[in-house]
Amino acid sequence: DAMVIQNPRYQVTQFGKPVTLSCSQTLNHNVMYWYQQKSSQAPKLLFHYYDKDFNNEADTPDNFQSRRPNTSFCFLDIRSPGLGDAAMYLCATSRTGTAYGYTFGSGTRLTVV
């Protein structure tokens, strides 16, 4: 089945130790998004790729970076995780334009110790 896959489901990292979360899709969607969701809050958009074009939200910390080496894969890099970065990280994809809505991955729960 076509889907959005995030790995790992759970990630524990040490304070200040770089960590990478991955997302892959078989939907051939041209837009990929990374969201941060903290407990009982709405997902917060960090950045998105429209094809190869990277779009960063104004309030996304510099600590967060992203890479999209091809249509299918997108990575979220956290260079120096802090305790406040502990959250669920959601990857989503869509075809051009939001009229089609999003398909979300199952998320990666990040714990910072």
Next chain:
Amino acid sequence: KNQVEQSPQSLIILEGKNCTLQCNYTVSPFSNLRWYKQDTGRGPVSLTIMTFSENTKSNGRYTATLDADTKQSSLHITASQLSDSASYICVVSDGNDMRFGAGTRLTVKP
């Protein structure tokens, strides 16, 4: 102020009962509105999508309504089941961006 407000914040009901969740929005222009179900520790899954001209849309025991004039939507769950326990998120699109509500946390008890 969030452009998508959901109520109640949380809700507890008994299995088999019906419930209605509310979503009010100020997003403009309006393109479409989606309801997502998010199980604990999982990503959101789409339940319904409605455009401006649609008043109601059903998906099994889930029925969403939309009043584009008053900018209100509701999600009605019929004959609730334990597996309905989840967060329900209302997402409104202006055609470019998606605006998320904070969600309603529903707990269905036996």
